[in-house]
Amino acid sequence: MKPRSCRLLAGFLLFTSLSGSAAFGEETLVYAGYGGTYQDAVRKAVLEPLAKEMGITIREETISSLADVKVQVEAGSPSMDISEQNVNDCLTGSQQNLWMPLDYSVIKTDGIDPSVVKKDWIAGLTNWSTVMAYNTKKFGDNPPKSWADFFDVKKFPGTRAMWNNPYHNIEIALLADGVTADKLYPLDLDRAFKKLAELKPHITVWYTSGGQATQLLTDGEIELMPFWNGRVSKVIEDGAPVGMTFNQGILAFDCTVVPRGAKNPALAMRVLNRLLAPDLQAAIPKFIPYGPVNSNAFANNLISPELAARLPSSPENLKLQVLVDDAWWGDLKNAEKVQELWTKLVQE
Template identity: 35%
Template sequence: MKKKKRRLFAGLLTLALSVTMTACGGGTSTDKVASAPEGKKAQELVVVDWGGASSEAAKKTIYEPFEKANNVKITVVSPTDVGKLKAMVQSGSVEWDVVNSDTDVALRLEKEGLLEKLDYNIIKKDDIYSNLVTDYSIGLQVYFTNIAYNTEAFKPGSQPKNWAEFWDTAKFPGPRSLYKNPVGTLEAALLADGVAPDKLYPLDVDRAFKSLEKIKKDVKVWWEAGAQPPQLLGTKEVVLASAWNGRVSAAKAQGSPVDNEFSQSLGMATSWVIPKGAPHKDLAQKFIAYAISPEAQAAYSNAIDYAPTNKKALEKLSDDVKKRIGQTPERVKSQIFIDNRWWVDNYDKINERFNKFMLE
């Protein structure tokens, strides 16, 4: 663990050093539920997530335990498609019950009136970082868009350690890959151009695009799915990429010659939302309560290297896991959080400009 949150996550960073992170506990915690009685027809729930390694981790640590405990059959749809969600709600024909959305997107969906209110009598929010809680969404995970590299092209310690070095194609030659989305990509471009982390917002959009122009010819692939960067790096189609840390560490664990550089990593989050008109919205509330419990979130972070959003979950994780998910004191110090609220107000016009930039 999307993906700025400098203001939104100031509290998160401070708390991350003194307490522990991950989902909120409550009456649906994994240590309090018993298996559902047999013989009764299972309820159905459609959950939408991003697919790939994160979906597999959620299946083992959240979906399957919830199914067993509550006599539910979960159908997983991947990847998250915001356009489809909007079309469903606007047509009054909603097929999805729960959606894992980038937090900045969740805020935009909320603003457009496309979500159901969350029931905080069922969902226990007290231990979730307050900046990830609204009436209509609640944080699932914190992840990082960071510099990822091929370890055969760059021996450990010789890789770029900040975005300015990522942009330095003379000192660090080879093809790159960047996210085909302005969120995070513009922040990286400004950091590469020398903007101080605490001076990022409001983003100097003109300066960001000028910085992107400098590296555009070296960007071989503009990636759109989280699985792409580790694949591209593993085959040396590119030697450097912006990437989601969990996808890279999962590939590394499977023997791929890839690794993360956490310095100047860009902190983002995803959140659970319920589309307006969801067919099983009451069950969806119960599912979210379960998914953000400390036990479920700790299990999830043990399965994939994304940080929890519930303060009580980190204490359930080993020091090694905390290091891999970027939650040691030294790694927290160099992180920069995306400002979701700024993007809510500015995304549409900047995304239009970004798409034009891609076509030039």
């Protein structure tokens, strides 16, 4: 499911053992992920091979929200040793002292963007992008190429949808209105919502889930929409007449933490180091088309050129996109104001 910044999944404390019954004395680590197809990919690509490599047992847990993690940490007994979170939750959790400091004498950060290497959290296992998806039958050889095109209903008539969430859509509106990537932040909310109000009458559906948006694209009901690159890739693989462009894509990271009070912190640091290493980073996109956060995963033919072309963090695609400023979104005052304005926009 994408974006992972809003993945709220049921079934907290759903466990799976990756190496069968633990042998006597064998170390055990609990990895908390988002569930669904993403966690299936992570399991096959890295967790199962890593358990064998290190001779440990890795159990999986499906998280539902930061609130659930907070309850466990404040009770002094978190069930997980490593957890993936969205960056906003990492920022909030850091402010609430929910995470352990990471041991960077163990965790190597070569190839990882310094902006997502913090004292108590680091980039998640992958990154993802909100891209423009379009119906190839509708637009043929002249597809929309920018967010300005998405907002141009005369030049590119067709059914449109947007995610019913301000995250990334504010950046999209400002880029469509001519704001350059280097001038996006702090976000000009008045300008963004004025632009969004112009487009609102042409939005057929405000989708609320990845599954709904996937069906809209697959069925051809929606011909143009911002959507998450992994989902769009899957629709294309399944044979739907859909294309996408990484131009002006909104690139986002998730993050990884070791909850304060974790039972196996030393093992967590060693496992996290391997999860972020180039070889394992290069393995994940073979199962799901999200990008490695370690740029060294693109070196030495670890990822084929054909696969790299489909990934948001490949060198060629990376330079086309805008990196979301999660520090802005993580500011509670900003988040509350933008959500209030968004609710008003959609409901009026």
